[in-house]
Amino acid sequence: MADQKLMDYIRQNIGKMGETRVRKALLDSGWQEKQVSEAIAEYSASQKPAAQPAVKPSQPNPAGNPSSGKKFPVIPVAVIAVLALLAVAVFVMFPDIFSFTPAEAACGNGICEPGEDSANCPDDCPAAACGNGVCDPGETYANCPADCDKPPPEPIGISVSAPATASVGDTVTASIIATDAVNLFGFQFNLLYDPGILSFQSSDEGPFLNNNGADSTFCVPVNTETSGELKNFACTRLNSGGSVTGVDGTGTLATVTFTALSSGTSQLTLTNVKFADTSAESIPADITSASVTIG
Numbered sequence: 001m002a003d004q005k006l007m008d009y010i011r012q013n014i015g016k017m018g019e020t021r022v023r024k025a026l027l028d029s030g031w032q033e034k035q036v037s038e039a040i041a042e043y044s045a046s047q048k049p050a051a052q053p054a055v056k057p058s059q060p061n062p063a064g065n066p067s068s069g070k071k072f073p074v075i076p077v078a079v080i081a082v083l084a085l086l087a088v089a090v091f092v093m094f095p096d097i098f099s100f101t102p103a104e105a106a107c108g109n110g111i112c113e114p115g116e117d118s119a120n121c122p123d124d125c126p127a128a129a130c131g132n133g134v135c136d137p138g139e140t141y142a143n144c145p146a147d148c149d150k151p152p153p154e155p156i157g158i159s160v161s162a163p164a165t166a167s168v169g170d171t172v173t174a175s176i177i178a179t180d181a182v183n184l185f186g187f188q189f190n191l192l193y194d195p196g197i198l199s200f201q202s203s204d205e206g207p208f209l210n211n212n213g214a215d216s217t218f219c220v221p222v223n224t225e226t227s228g229e230l231k232n233f234a235c236t237r238l239n240s241g242g243s244v245t246g247v248d249g250t251g252t253l254a255t256v257t258f259t260a261l262s263s264g265t266s267q268l269t270l271t272n273v274k275f276a277d278t279s280a281e282s283i284p285a286d287i288t289s290a291s292v293t294i295g
Helices: 004-017 019-028 033-047 077-093
Strands: 156-161 171-184 186-192 198-205 217-220 229-237 247-260 264-276 285-288 290-294
Touching: 004 019, 004 033, 019 033, 156 186, 156 264, 156 290, 171 186, 171 264, 171 290, 186 247, 198 229, 229 247, 229 264, 264 285
Parallel strands: 156 285
Antiparallel strands: 156 171, 171 247, 186 229, 186 264, 198 247, 217 229, 264 290
């Protein structure tokens, strides 16, 4: 199923911008061709009218019904053949009757039709002008935010990286990785695990959000009150000299350390994931969890 913010953008703008301009705006903002095509296809499918129920064939008149005795005239086969020959003859003798030539585009009718553009028919196809209230071809949110809506941001990947196996008594370290981040300013997540198999020891901020210690960040202490769940691991960047900047790329958001208690498999599941950019706007997340087996 397509990303909901992507679907919302298409639903709000495809009527006034058309599919081509909506597709270009989304691709210009960084969305992948496959994601855009699938979302447009899903939107188009949702607009098709529901199929009408099939009409049941009429049942024969029951015995005793007065109408069942009616007889209908039968058209002889010869008459049908003569009519068909006449129709063919008319088509051959007068082909112009059945020909149709579509009307040509007429400059000045107030409609920008195929074949017309701002160069050959400026009255119907005015040149793109940022600020006219219409997201014209060639305009995007990047070069004309006054006319074009801001496309939804591309999702940021977040995954758990941990050893697939370990032995009882081993230290197990799980890293929380952000992938393909753009303008990331803060994050939050919960981590679920099996407390009968793993024992939580500590959690630490990773180097990604603070640029390996070059920038200031603030993290909220993780909540460990619920057995088997680390709640609200959250960090945010801080304004540096009055400027507000996010981070881009891929890196470690946090590390969580466990001790292996007993044999079995524990899932390491991310929940309540939230990302925010420098404008405090939400960024969607693409979540991948993991598991570790203790032998």
